């Protein structure tokens with residue numbers, strides 16, 4: 193009885209997801225609360241539900257499926273009533289060649305198999321899903337089967353065609369429908385773009401804009417007003433841009449919506465960014481980086497002082513990586529303080545603070561308070577101006593490890609960017625440890641992945657990265673990936689370590705191209721090469737790497 197959970201603890205340790213000391217603390221807490229080890233480790237923030245489930249999958253031989261990257265088929269959901277699935281602790285996933293697949297949170301769930309056999313007459317194929325994703329998706333999956341968005345939208349349109357005017361009463365429902373459809377599709381941004389005759393709705397999914405709906409133009413003004421009311425914006429003002437936010441509650445989950453309106457010639461263009469408030473903190477090992485880069489990252493976190501920067505454009509996953517860095521720092525031995533704007537993940541054992549300009553708590557003023565809080569590691573949300581840059585340097589030279597992000601396209605251009613921000617060459621060269629540049633690349637859908645013979649152009653692209661490739665992979669497009677051929681995303685990156693030669697170059701004001709050559713000589717693998725290696729390994733496509741890193 194007592195040995196089984198220990199084995200899982202050891203497995204997590206061997207995968208680099210847990211340390212013996214953290215396991216010890218979880219076991220101590222477990223003795224107090226009586227909760228099971230997995231739940232304790234997850235609630236302490238030592239491992240995520242996803243990491244735990246993947247480890248159980250390794251141990252039990254049941255394949256893990258990440259529901260976050262999976263589109264659950266309606267056909268499967270219609271076979272099993274929601275209450276049956278919930279009571280027996282599983283979720284229908286898809287039907288392939290007449291066989292139903294289900295996801296269970298516990299690999300020894302016999303009851304699930306029995307109920308499926310009773311209802312369908314066949315034995316299902318079983319996958320493992322994590323507890324967090326299961327509770328997130330079971331309600332919404334059935335909700336959208338019971339309330340199909342497309343049919344409800346079509347009903348609105350046919351009412352309009354039959355001569356009905358836009359009734360103000362249907363606008364709130366229509367707004368919610370468009371938002372829910374975005375949430376269902378896991379969109380990060382929802383665009384309402386008016387044109388001459390119609391209103392186009394786009395969703396950004398896995399970093400790519402995809403067409404959602406086409407609405408009669410008559411809805412434009414009323415939808416804009418509805419969204420502006422919800423976000424406490426001035427509805428009388430449509431000639432100037434406005435920004436606002438509100439929280440949408442849907443099936444017991446909260447979504448923070450950031451609204452931006454910009455006047456266009458056909459009415460206001462509205463973009464809604466969707467931030468899901470739950471989110472767990474992955475270990476650097478789980479981000480999808482190659483092993484070599486993970487090892488470099490981990491060695492950086494062991495440094496006692498210096499600055500490590502994560503760079504990339506908007507939507508490249510910088511913040512997620514930044515927080516993952518914290519997971520890999522020994523939070524029990526080192527005092528970590530953060531200054532964020534806003535706090536995006538809540539972490540155990542980290543002293544998190546949020547900038548409040550109105551109250552006078554700014555990045556600059558926080559620096560003074562910080563030093564009195566006996567920190568070892570400081571996480572600064574972003575270096576965005578001279579003040580935050582200087583604060584990072586000051587913290588570093590007084591013996592602290594500083595982690596932050598910067599908005600640049602690649603590792604080497606962060607040097608001129610920091611100097612542009614007015615940072616001192618000597619201080620910068622002596623405090624900067626490394627710059628990580630990264631992008632998120634879409635992964636090929638495993639369900640419709642096919643091999644193909646690469647073209648001469650692609651062969652040449654691979655060759656420039658030192659790879660001899662004749663066969664590569666792509667997704668044909670299937671129901672599971674919505675026809676795109678991709679599901680989920682992985683990280684590609686380059687890490688420039690600031691060794692003594694580069695320190696000298698920063699100090700003497702060398703050009704970016706000279707620094708770049710030195711970084712290559714020092715062992716940096718360019719992001720493009722890292723990406724093409726992933727394409728050669730069949731994780732993503734050449735086109736995708738060229739799109740994000742080209």
Ligand SMILES: [Zn+2]
Pocket residue numbers: 637638639640641667668669670671672673674675677678
């Ligand atoms: Zn597919």
